[in-house]
Amino acid sequence: MDLEDQANVNRLAETSGTDDMVVLLGQPDANSAGLFAETVTRGDPTWAGPLAGVPLGLPVYHVLEPEIKEQMDGDLYDEHVGLMELSADVDEIIKWVAVCRD
C-alpha cells in the first residue's frame, strides 16, 4: 500500500474513529491483497509508511468476496469487477484477506 493511501487511512482513523470504518481492497493477486490487508490490520509489514507499527485492526474485505458482491448492483459489478473475477485466483485472495481479518 503506497504511503499516500496509508496516510489517508491513518488520518481517517484518527479523525473519525474506526468503529464505522471498513477497508475494501481490489488487488488482483493474493500476495498484494494479503500485504494490503495486513497493513490495515497489524500495521505496514514493510515498515515504510505511516501505518508502520500502527495496528489499526480494521475490518478488511476484498471486492471479490461474496458478502461484498451481493451488496452491489450486478451490472455495475460485472462492468468493473467481472474481468478480475474471471482472471484472478479468487479463493486464494479471499483466504489471505480472511487470515488478516480474523
Next chain:
Amino acid sequence: MNPLGPTPAILHASYVLAHAPDLVRYGSKPVREIGRDPSLLPQVTGSLRPWDEVVAYPPNQVFIGNLVPDDLASIPRPWYENRIDPAGSEGPFGRMVTQPALYGLMKLCDDFDLLAIDGELADQAGADLADFDHRRGRITGVDPAELRAMAEASNGLDLHQDGRRAGFIRTVHDQDESLSASVLLENLVCKATAVLAVSDLLRRARLAAGEIDYLLNCGEEAVGDRYQRGGGSLSKAVGEVVGCVNATGSDVKAFCSAPVHALIAAGAMVAAGVHRYVVVLGGGSQAKLGMKFGAHLRSGVPVMEDCLASMAFLVGPTGADGDGMGLRLDLAGKHPIGAGSSPKAVYEALVVEPLVRAGLRMTDIDRYAVEMHNPEITEPGGSGDVPKTNYRTLAAMAVLRREIERGDMDRFVAERGMPGFAPTQGHIPAGVPYLGHALEAMRHGSLDRAMIVAKGSLFLGRMTQLVDGVSFVVERPGSRPS
C-alpha cells in the same frame, strides 16, 4: 496497405542496460530514506550486485536478446540465484555497460561542464566507448585534489566508484530546483543512456547517423529550467552526440505509454512521406533506481533496481528485402478519454476494438506484449506479478468474447504471453521490450503477428484521474494472405 506512401516498418531495435550501483543511493526513494536514516546507506551498498552477477542475471540476458522470454519461463526462481553461465554483455539487439562506461558517456554528453571525474575513472571509461571517437576527447579527468576542491567550493553531488569519490556533479543555480545537481543528474544519465542506445541501433542497422531525419524521445525526464520544467526536448541533444546532423526532433510525453505513442507517430511520419528514417528513443530513469530497495532489504534479496535502461528503434519504409516488421497503423488502438477506466473498458479499447475493426480475433495475435516488469523486482513490495495479471486479464477477455473456453486460460497465457523481464524503469517496460524479440522471431519465420499494449498512469501527476493506453500490431512481411 497504404497506396499513398511507404509502408512503415520497425527495422531495428536496440536495448541498453547501464550498471549504476553507485547511483542507486540517488534514486528518489533511497535518497529520501537514507536522508532520514543514514544507517541505510551501508545496507543498500552491501546488497548491490557486482557487474558479473548483473550480466549473468537471466532477465537482463533476455532484455538484450541472448535469451528469449520462453527460456526465462523455464528457469526456476529466484533468477538472481540461477544465473546464466557463461553470460556475455553483448546480445543480438542490446548490450550492458559498466558503471565507468556510464560515467564516461555522461562526460562526453556534458556540454556545460556540469560533471568532473577523476583521471583513473576517465581512463577506465574511455576504453569502453569506441563508438564515440569524435567525442572521446571530452572524457578527461581531473586529479583527486582538484575534485575535492570543487566539491568543497560548490553545491552538488559526489559520484562514487569502487568506494571512492570519483566524480562530482554541480548545481548550476542555487535558486532553481530544475538546475540542481540532482535534477541535472537525472537528465544527464537519461541523455547518456539514450545516446548509447541510438548509437548501438545505428551500428546494428549499418545506417549512417546522417541518414536519420527525425528523432522522437519518449523518456520520462523533465528537461528545462524553472520557467519551463519538463518543457525541454532531449531528442536533438541525443542526436547531436550520435552525429545525426540531418535530423531534428521532439519529445513525446505520456508516462509509461509514451514509447508506443512515439512509435505510432514515427510510423505515421514515414507512411505520410514526411520523413524516411525516424528514430524513437528513450533514456534511463535515475529516479527509479532502488525504488523498492526497502522491500528488497526486508526480504533478504539483492537490491535489483541497479541498472539504468534505455532503448532505441529505427522506423522506416519496409525494405525491398522485406527486412523489419510491418507496423500496422490500421490496427493502432487507443484508450479514449470517454472510455472509462475499468480493466474491461481499457482492454476493450486497446485490444478488442482494433482487432474487431480489422475482422480479427484475439487468437489471431500470436503474442501480446504488455507491461513487462520483472516480477522478481515487484513482488517483494506487494505490487505482484504485473505481466501475469495482465495476461490473465487478456485471457479472461477472450473467454468473455467466447474465443476460448475458461479451461484454456492458462494455455492462452502460456502461449501468447511471456514472463516479465524488463527493469522497472518507467516507460521502458511498457510492451516495447518485446520488439527486439519480435524482430528476431519474424526474421526466423517463427512469429507472424504481435500486439504491443502500453498503459500509462496519467493520474500520477495529479492533473487528471485518467489512465492512458495505446497499442499497435507488428506483422511479419508477407505473412498475410493476399
